[in-house]
Amino acid sequence: MGIRKLRNNIGRKVKFLRLEKGLSQEKLAEYVSMSREHISCIERGKNLANTDTLYRLSQFFDVDIKYFFE
Numbered sequence: 001m002g003i004r005k006l007r008n009n010i011g012r013k014v015k016f017l018r019l020e021k022g023l024s025q026e027k028l029a030e031y032v033s034m035s036r037e038h039i040s041c042i043e044r045g046k047n048l049a050n051t052d053t054l055y056r057l058s059q060f061f062d063v064d065i066k067y068f069f070e
Contacts, residue, residue, distance in 0.1 A: 003048065004045070006048065006069075007045040007046070007047070007048045008045035009068075009069075010042065010045075010048070010049055010054070010068045010069075011042050011043045011044055011045040012043075013067065013068055014039070014042055014043050014049075014057060014068075015043040017057075017061045017063070018039075018043075021061070025039045025040055025043070028060075031060055032053075032056045032057060032060050033056070034053070034056075038053075049068075051065075054068055
């Protein structure tokens with residue numbers, strides 16, 4: 001899997017989980033101590049979330065970190 005595809009895949013999953021909980025990007029960013037802009041870039045596949053970010057998101061959404069790579 002190429003890096004672009006990986007970024008897009010992770011972004012889609014973050015957005016799916018966020019919408020499933022009925023959260024805005026602003027609320028999610030607040031809950032995981034990030035900026036809304038960073039969440040937006042992850043969701044659009046512009047930025048690849050680092051392991052720290054993926055860990056915080058997996059904890060918040062109560063999913064295994066491996067979910068983002070499936």
